[in-house]
Amino acid sequence: MNRGDTFDLKTWITHQSARVEQALDRWVSVTAESDLEHQAPAELMAAMRYAVLDGGKRLRPMLVLAAFESVRSESAPMPSDDHSASDAAALRAACAVELIHAYSLVHDDMPCMDNDVLRRGKPTVHVQFGEASALLAGDALQALAFELLTPAPEVFAAPLQAQLCRLLARASGCAGMAGGQAIDLASIGVVLNEAQLREMHRLKTGALLQASVMMGAACAPASPAALAALQDFGAAIGLAFQVVDDILDVTADSATLGKTAGKDAEHDKPTYVSLMGLSGASAYAQELLTQAQAALCRSGLTDVRALQALATMVVQRAN
């Protein structure tokens, strides 16, 4: 994509999503097409594929690939082998983040958590395959994310593999996504102030969204200043995503969301809407978008159009 062109997010997403879907279809698989030499039992793989394939906005993979593009466009020309290794790393990072996201939804929907029966317009995994299979499929998806990031060192350099594992493990564990879910769990019926609510969401959804940006950026050489700015960008859109989620939980219906609407209020969960009101929350989402755009300006990166468009999409989305 040349920098002078008008940027068409829809075309970009269509192209990148197709790559991600194809890669996920190949890697979450027991067929010979998978290069992971899996001998996974067919019934487990069926639940894993059901959880991952043919659904979802793929926002996290898009952030990985957009951040990668923005950083790579600045890099000095590389030998073609390095170029294709970078590409391979970014695609694997994109899929690995999505596997973590998918596993978290599977476990989150289980009866002992949110007890949700509908996800992306389909029965949730435990409804379709049973609770035990849902539990195991989630566990196996988390492991598979780290498998994807650690192929033979010929695929892409081992130090980058370690760096991607480092970013992903921290974003998904007790000081990231799982930690945020634990706070969420503990806060039902509890009055949180804005700082506490922000901390919960920074961990629960923000950490993985931010890690998506940083993992993409890690796949090509970037200046410390660019990385610092992208970190801020990731934090802003991570938070914006959750604010908009809270807004949509009130304003959208279940069919549009592809999941049960109005659940937060029903469960007496603290949200940005309960804290700020609907118009306050909307204004806050806009402010976060402005912060994200400012961070992109600060990055010194010249081609940030995909990141910029994704940030706008996060705030203006309808589901």
Added chain:
Amino acid sequence: MNRGDTFDLKTWITHQSARVEQALDRWVSVTAESDLEHQAPAELMAAMRYAVLDGGKRLRPMLVLAAFESVRSESAPMPSDDHSASDAAALRAACAVELIHAYSLVHDDMPCMDNDVLRRGKPTVHVQFGEASALLAGDALQALAFELLTPAPEVFAAPLQAQLCRLLARASGCAGMAGGQAIDLASIGVVLNEAQLREMHRLKTGALLQASVMMGAACAPASPAALAALQDFGAAIGLAFQVVDDILDVTADSATLGKTAGKDAEHDKPTYVSLMGLSGASAYAQELLTQAQAALCRSGLTDVRALQALATMVVQRAN
């Protein structure tokens, strides 16, 4: 330990266990002692610590450290920095494997799986903390295992970090532990032949025991012949462990086991005892021990006493 000494497994285990317990106590923690800069919520961390600390035989960490010692004793003298980096890597690998094992027990005990209320003589995690917390604690422990393996590259070399993640992810995922559990789940009340039973256990418990050996061996330079032999050793003791587990499920009482005895028969699960009878299963365990010892001879490694003693312990243990 000099090669001429009589090897005292009990002393060796006491020393190594103390290192592992101390390390786990530091790393599964929100205190300043942790070098992971965790800001994990206290309630989640409490469930994680309950699942991990002060319990278990630590067999997997012992295998990691024993394999590391056997391989390191062959290595050319290293600069002291490399030496301490290797030590650090092996200790982290030992703890990471234990975290994976611990998470699998937490999830395995949940009502939708084995619905077990007693583990290591204590109430299981979901009994103590609730199901949702048990689910999240297990998820977070898995992520923490990969965090431990990916510290700053100054702690130990990034290519080794990637290699350890590679081994651990494959052993714990759909073509390893989680896959084996899925087969186990699907095989209740089903008649399996010996080959099918062996395949289930190769994945369910064997893969992680074998990975323990290979992760330890990866932390110091080893010849391809030594690695191949250690791979065979790991496969033999992995299987032996399960055969003995099946025997103990019949012959030991719950107090000795620290978990509910007689469960396999009660759940009509296929076991080596149901397939081969008690004496047949005992003979098979002995045969596997012989295979493991033969593999150690083949390895060409001269100090394999800890591995040898652990293999014997696996077969002769009472719980």
